[in-house]
Amino acid sequence: MAQNKTQDNRAWLGVLPVMLIVAFSGVIPLMTVVNYSVQDILDFNTRFFVGFEWYRETLTDPRFIDAFLRQLGFSAAVLAIEIPLGIVIARGMPTQGLRASLLLVLLATPLLIPWNVVGTIWQIYARSDIGLLGVTLNEMGFAFNYTAEPLHAWLTLLATDIWHWTSLVALLAFAGLTSVPAACYQAAELDGASKWQVFRHVELPRLKGVLVIAVLLRLMDSFMIYTEPFVLTGGGPGNTTTFLSQYLATMAVGQFDLGPAAAFSVIYFLFILLFSWLFYASVMRSEEGS
Amino acid sequence: MTWMAWTLPTAIFFAVIAVALSVLIVLELERPTSMSRGWLPMATTRGDRFFISLLGAAFIHLLWLGLTPWSAMYASGLAIIWSGVIMAKG
Numbered sequence: 001m002a003q004n005k006t007q008d009n010r011a012w013l014g015v016l017p018v019m020l021i022v023a024f025s026g027v028i029p030l031m032t033v034v035n036y037s038v039q040d041i042l043d044f045n046t047r048f049f050v051g052f053e054w055y056r057e058t059l060t061d062p063r064f065i066d067a068f069l070r071q072l073g074f075s076a077a078v079l080a081i082e083i084p085l086g087i088v089i090a091r092g093m094p095t096q097g098l099r100a101s102l103l104l105v106l107l108a109t110p111l112l113i114p115w116n117v118v119g120t121i122w123q124i125y126a127r128s129d130i131g132l133l134g135v136t137l138n139e140m141g142f143a144f145n146y147t148a149e150p151l152h153a154w155l156t157l158l159a160t161d162i163w164h165w166t167s168l169v170a171l172l173a174f175a176g177l178t179s180v181p182a183a184c185y186q187a188a189e190l191d192g193a194s195k196w197q198v199f200r201h202v203e204l205p206r207l208k209g210v211l212v213i214a215v216l217l218r219l220m221d222s223f224m225i226y227t228e229p230f231v232l233t234g235g236g237p238g239n240t241t242t243f244l245s246q247y248l249a250t251m252a253v254g255q256f257d258l259g260p261a262a263a264f265s266v267i268y269f270l271f272i273l274l275f276s277w278l279f280y281a282s283v284m285r286s287e288e289g290s
Numbered sequence: 291m292t293w294m295a296w297t298l299p300t301a302i303f304f305a306v307i308a309v310a311l312s313v314l315i316v317l318e319l320e321r322p323t324s325m326s327r328g329w330l331p332m333a334t335t336r337g338d339r340f341f342i343s344l345l346g347a348a349f350i351h352l353l354w355l356g357l358t359p360w361s362a363m364y365a366s367g368l369a370i371i372w373s374g375v376i377m378a379k380g
Contacts, residue, residue: 009319028294031294031300031304032293032294032295034300034303034304035294035295035296035297035300036295038297038299038300039295039297041295047295049297049299051299051362052351052355052362055351055352055355056355056356059352059355059356060356267352270345270348270349270352273345274345274349277341277342277345281331281332284332285331285332288332288333
C-alpha cells in the first residue's frame with residue numbers, strides 16, 4: 001500500500017497550474033527573447049535572421065564589458081559590506097522587550113520605501129549645494145561632489161544600497177539568532193569560550209540557512225540594480241555608474257535595438273543563472289561535506 | 291504565434307530541448323535516477339547533469355563568440371562533446 005503511494009506520479013498533476021503560470025509568464029517570454037536575439041528586427045513585420053551576430057557584437061562591445069565588470073564590482077562590494085554589517089547589527093540587538101520591537105520596526109522601515117524614492121532621498125541628501133550630507137562633508141574640508149567624481153558617485157551609490165538593504169540581512173540574521181537555544185550559550189560559557197568562538201562555533205553554523213538566503217537575495221538584487229543609479233547618478237559621471245540593466249534599457253527602450261537588446265538579455269540571464277547555480281552547488285557541496 | 295517571431299533554427303533548438311526533457315521523463319519512470327558522483331565535484335542526479343550540460347554548452351558558445359572570430363559551428367561541436375561527457379561521466 002505504502003509502496004503504491006510513493007510510486008504514484010499523479011500528484012504531479014497538482015503542479016500543473018503552477019507550471020502553466022510559469023510557462024505563460026516566464027518560459028514563453030524567454031523563448032520569444034531568444035527568437036528576437038537571432039534576428040535583425042526593423043519593424044514587427046520585417047525581420048532578418050542573423051544567427052549569432054548580435055551575441056558576438058555584444059560580447060566584444062567594450063561598453064558591455066565595462067558595465068559587466070562594474071556590475072561584478074558593485075555586487076561584490078555590496079555583499080562584502082552588507083552581510084557582515086547585518087550580522088553585527090543582529091548580534092547587537094536585544095532579543096526581547098520593547099526595545100527589541102522598536103528596533104525591529106526601525107530596521108524594517110527602509111525596506112518599505114520604493115527604490116525610486118530611496119534614490120531621490122539620497123540624490124538630494126548627497127548634493128554638495130543643498131544636501132545635508134554633501135554640504136556637511138564639504139564644510140569638513142572634503143571636496144565631495146558625486147555628480148563629478150566617479151569615486152564619490154560609487155560611494156554614494158554603495159551607501160544608498162547599504163542604507164536600503166542591510167536591514168534585510170540584519171532581520172534574517174536576527175531571526176536565525178533567536179533560534180539558537182540558550183543552553184548552547186550556557187555550555188559555551190562553561191567551556192570558557194571567547195565571544196569570537198561563540199560566534200564561530202555556536203551561532204554561525206545555525207545562521208548558515210538564513211545567510212544563504214540573504215547572500216542569494218542580495219547577490220541577485222544587486223546584480224539587477226537599475227532604479228537607484230538611474231535616479232541618483234543617471235549612470236554618470238560619464239559611464240562610471242552605468243550597470244548592465246541600465247545599458248540594456250538604453251539599448252532596448254531608448255534606441256529600440258530589439259535584436260541586440262535581446263541577445264544582451266539572454267547573456268545577462270545566463271550569467272544570473274550561472275551565479276545562482278554556482279551558489280547552489282557550493283551550498284550542496286558543503287552540506288555533503290558536513 | 292507570429293508575435294513570438296519564430297525562426298527555423300530556434301524552433302529546432304527548442305524542439306531538441308523539449309525532446310530531451312521528454313526522454314528524461316521517460317527514463318525517470320523506467321529507471322529512476324539516484325545521486326551519483328563522477329567527475330563533477332558533487333553528487334548529481336541525471337536532471338542535474340542535464341542542466342549542467344546545457345548551461346556549460348551555453349557558456350562554451352559565449353566564450354567562443356566573445357574570444358574567437360570563427361564560426362559558432364565549432365562551438366556547437368564542442369558543446370555536444372561536453373554534454374555527452376557530462377551526461378555519461380559527470
